[in-house]
Amino acid sequence: MPAKNKEPYKQSYYPPMPTGLTRYMRRSLVWQFIRFWIINFKIFKLLTKSHH
Amino acid sequence: MSRIVILGAGISGHTVARYLSMWVGKQHQVTVVSPKPQWNWIPSNVWVACGEMTAKQVTFDLAPIYRKAGVEFLLAKAVSVHPEGAAERIRPFVRIEHTDPARAGQTEDVDYDFLVNATGPKLNFGATPGLGPEGGHTVSVCTAEHAVHANAQLQENILAMRAGERRRFVVGTGHGMCTCQGAAFEYIYNVDHSLRQAGVRDQAEITWISNEYELGDFGMGGVHIKRGGYVTNGKVFAESLMVERGISWITRAAVNKIEPNKIHYETLDGTYHELDYDFAMLIPPFAGVGLKAFGNDGSDITAEVFAPNGFMKVDGDYNPKPFDEWSKADWPRYYETPKYKNVFAVGIAFAPPHLISKPMSSPNGTPINPAPPRTGMPSAAIGKAVAENIRDILNGKATGPTHTASMAEMGAACVASTGSHIFKGSAATMTVFPVVPDYETYPDYGRDMDLTFGEVGLAGHWMKWILHYVFLYQAQLRPGWSILPD
Numbered sequence: 001m002p003a004k005n006k007e008p009y010k011q012s013y014y015p016p017m018p019t020g021l022t023r024y025m026r027r028s029l030v031w032q033f034i035r036f037w038i039i040n041f042k043i044f045k046l047l048t049k050s051h052h
Numbered sequence: 053m054s055r056i057v058i059l060g061a062g063i064s065g066h067t068v069a070r071y072l073s074m075w076v077g078k079q080h081q082v083t084v085v086s087p088k089p090q091w092n093w094i095p096s097n098v099w100v101a102c103g104e105m106t107a108k109q110v111t112f113d114l115a116p117i118y119r120k121a122g123v124e125f126l127l128a129k130a131v132s133v134h135p136e137g138a139a140e141r142i143r144p145f146v147r148i149e150h151t152d153p154a155r156a157g158q159t160e161d162v163d164y165d166f167l168v169n170a171t172g173p174k175l176n177f178g179a180t181p182g183l184g185p186e187g188g189h190t191v192s193v194c195t196a197e198h199a200v201h202a203n204a205q206l207q208e209n210i211l212a213m214r215a216g217e218r219r220r221f222v223v224g225t226g227h228g229m230c231t232c233q234g235a236a237f238e239y240i241y242n243v244d245h246s247l248r249q250a251g252v253r254d255q256a257e258i259t260w261i262s263n264e265y266e267l268g269d270f271g272m273g274g275v276h277i278k279r280g281g282y283v284t285n286g287k288v289f290a291e292s293l294m295v296e297r298g299i300s301w302i303t304r305a306a307v308n309k310i311e312p313n314k315i316h317y318e319t320l321d322g323t324y325h326e327l328d329y330d331f332a333m334l335i336p337p338f339a340g341v342g343l344k345a346f347g348n349d350g351s352d353i354t355a356e357v358f359a360p361n362g363f364m365k366v367d368g369d370y371n372p373k374p375f376d377e378w379s380k381a382d383w384p385r386y387y388e389t390p391k392y393k394n395v396f397a398v399g400i401a402f403a404p405p406h407l408i409s410k411p412m413s414s415p416n417g418t419p420i421n422p423a424p425p426r427t428g429m430p431s432a433a434i435g436k437a438v439a440e441n442i443r444d445i446l447n448g449k450a451t452g453p454t455h456t457a458s459m460a461e462m463g464a465a466c467v468a469s470t471g472s473h474i475f476k477g478s479a480a481t482m483t484v485f486p487v488v489p490d491y492e493t494y495p496d497y498g499r500d501m502d503l504t505f506g507e508v509g510l511a512g513h514w515m516k517w518i519l520h521y522v523f524l525y526q527a528q529l530r531p532g533w534s535i536l537p538d
Contacts, residue, residue, distance in 0.1 A: 011300055015291035026478055026509040036511035039481055043465045046483050046503045047537055050433060050462035052455060 054080045054165035054446055057146060059130045059343075061086035061114055063094070063428050064399025065170025067435030067538060068442075070529055073121040075443045082122070083162065087129035087151045089113055091527055092196050095428060095467075096520045098235065100199035101333070102206060102242045104472045107196040110520075117529055126162065127152035130171060130341075133357065134161075135392040136348035144394070166442050169364050169397040170435065173338035176227075182310030183226040183336055189312050190226065190332040193239055202333055206246065209331050213252035219330040221247075222315060224261035226334030228306025231271045231423035233262055236335050237290070238468040243333075244297045245471030253298075260294060260301040261317065261327065261334075263420050265412060267291050267301055271422035273409045275484050276497040277506045283497065286482075289506060293470065293480065302327070304412070306420045307334060322415035338400060338423065340364070357389065363403035365389065366396070370403070375410050380460030380490045382406065386453035387438050393452065396438045399431040408488055428523075429464045430487055432538035433457045460488040463503055467516040470508065479512030 007013070018026070025031050056072055058065050061084050072082045090111040099105040118125040128148040135144045143163040150158045175194050177184030185192050191202035209219045223240035225233060240260055247253040260267070268274050268290035275286040294301050304320035315327040315334075340362020344354045358364055368384040382405040389395040397403070404424045412421045437457035444450040463485030470478045483505055489498025497504075526533045 012295045012298075015288060015295045017292065017296055027476065029475070029510070032510040032514070035507070035509055036514055039507070039511055039515065042503070042505060043483060044537075046463040046465060046485055049485065049500075049503065050429075050457075052437070052457065052461060 055083060055163065056080060056166040056168065056442060057083045057085060057162055057164040058168045058170055059085050059146065060170035060172055060399075060401065061088075061091060062170060062172045062399060062431075064172070064401070064431040064435040065168065066091055066527060067432045068168050068170060068398060068439045069118070069123055070121065070527070070533070071436055071439035072442060073123050074534060075439070076446050077122045080446060081124060083124040083126065083164075084114070084118060085126045085128050085130055085146070085148050085162065086114065087127070089115060089127055091117075093520060093524055093527070094194070095516075097193045097196055097199040098238045098242055098469060099472055100196060101191070101193045101202040101239060102246045103203045104242075107200050111196050112524065112528055117527075121529055126150070126160075128160070130343055131159070132344040132346055133167065133169075133395070134346050134348070135167070135357070135389075135395055138346070138348055138350065144392075165394060167395045168438060168442075169343070169395070169401045170399050171341040171343065171401045173400045174341045174362065175336045176339045177336045179337050179339075180227045180307055180310060183307070183334060189310050190334045192336070193235055193333060194336070205331055206243065210247065210250045210252055213247075213255040214250065216255075218255045218257070220328055221256055221258045222261055222327060222329040222332040222334070223258070224302075224334055225263050225422075226307045226310070227337040228263050228308075228318075228418055228420040229423055230263055230335050230337045231425045232335045232338070233264060233270050233422060234425065234427065234466055234468055236260075236262070236333065237270070238470075239333055240299060241293065241297065241468070241470035242472065244299065258297075258299045259327065260299060261305050261307065261315070262301075262303055263306055263422055264303050265320075265409070265421070266303060267294065269409055269422055271407075271409055271425040272484060272487060273489060273498075275482070275499065275504060275506070276501070277504060278501055279506075283501065286506065289480075293508070304420055306414070306418050308418075310334070318414055318416065318418055318420070320412055320414050320420050340401065356391070359403035361403065364397035364401055366402045368403070368405035370405050373406075378406060380458070380486075380488060380492060383458045383460045383488055385456035385458040385461075386441065387434055387457070388453055396442075398434045398438050400426045402434075424459075424488075427464050427466055429538070430457070430459055430462060433462055436538055458488075460486050460490050462486055467512050467519065469513060469516050472513065472517070474517075475510070477513035478508055478510055479516050480506060480508045481512040481515065482506040
């Protein structure tokens with residue numbers, strides 16, 4: 001039996017889905033440890049620019 | 053000696069209280085009036101509402117903290133503001149009604165030299181028939197008590213699904229003019245995470261419903277971020293998070309009635325719809341707490357001091373103007389009322405001059421647009437700036453406010469949990485600068501594209517978890533609290 005076409009034009013058809021690599025990187029302890037410090041640094045920059 | 057009275061002990065009011073107690077508390081009297089005896093770290097209520105934390109972990113008693121800081125704490129709700137005094141009382145004062153069981157219902161007049169209105173929102177469940185956990189059919193994450201109740205219902209539904217039943221979950225906003233979409237956004241992912249951990253996700257249908265024009269609006273008109281070689285609107289990422297988890301969504305919706313198992317809503321095209329549910333968490337619209345104001349002759353000046361929504365007017369531009377004439381200059385900088393230079397409103401209690409998102413109405417005349425968010429970081433920044441201004445005036449360093457905290461000149465960072473677990477959890481971290489888009493300074497997207505970013509990952513979950521303990525530590529005035537960021 002041929003595979004059915006995925007139904008197009010539905011809400012779920014268009015938004016991006018993370019690839020396997022993206023999902024892996026989101027939970028990689030090493031990568032997320034690095035991102036933790038980078039995100040905190042960016043938030044620190046935002047805080048300093050916000051104080052008047 | 054001057055007396056500074058702060059109405060409310062939420063994120064913003066408590067920020068004013070702790071800084072003023074540190075800076076001027078020995079020379080002047082700081083008084084906090086709050087109807088509730090506890091402080092609540094509201095961002096973690098979402099975790100209480102899915103059983104990851106208890107109410108005790110997100111609250112603490114204020115009385116011992118204020119006692120230690122030399123702050124007078126009155127367990128009462130404010131009823132009216134008398135900024136010009138009264139015939140029988142020259143000094144300006146607030147009339148309060150005690151909620152302390154020993155004095156419940158008794159009124160008292162508390163005079164002040166400076167007044168800070170930090171009363172936060174009235175959770176206006178009554179705006180939509182059937183909304184809310186108290187007399188309605190939906191649950192809430194707005195308070196720790198509500199969150200405990202929400203988790204109890206969630207667990208009941210999980211038990212039913214473990215027994216083989218199917219369930220329909222709806223999360224979002226319960227009125228056409230809600231704000232705080234971020235809290236609902238966070239909760240829907242935590243519900244999804246809880247259902248997956250319980251092994252019952254396949255038996256659940258989860259739907260998001262909100263008044264945003266597009267997902268990712270959050271009451272800020274959405275946001276653009278640089279990612280993957282493109283500048284992309286946050287809608288794309290918000291939808292991606294939904295699709296990744298098999299959650300469908302309805303936007304441009306004004307929920308107008310809720311019955312047991314049925315949500316009624318209108319969409320921006322003017323059509324009416326129904327959505328069946330078994331479990332629904334819908335954020336209520338916010339209003340001011342209902343303070344009145346009176347002149348020294350007893351005349352009702354509420355309409356002068358407060359906007360129709362009950363929030364206090366400050367140094368913003370409240371003249372009605374069309375969307376394409378809005379500018380950063382409309383937004384208050386000092387949070388001082390125009391007529392009474394010793395009265396301030398901070399956090400959610402101040403009246404925004406207008407929305408941030410573009411106003412939209414259905415052909416039936418129903419406004420369906422998010423109200424402006426006042427999240428934790430801006431609320432604390434506003435509270436601290438007002439505390440700085442009061443300190444400088446009291447110390448003779450200034451005759452008026454000099455420290456500013458306009459939402460068009462400050463940023464906000466939000467960390468929305470998408471599932472709690474030290475190794476398998478994640479969160480969406482988002483920053484915007486400024487909160488209110490400033491197209492004069494940033495003509496392309498209204499925001500600084502270096503300071504505006506978003507990403508999803510385990511790091512965000514660690515941050516949210518750590519910040520939970522950091523902010524509780526800070527709020528409890530533990531050693532070194534004042535060097536921690538707000």
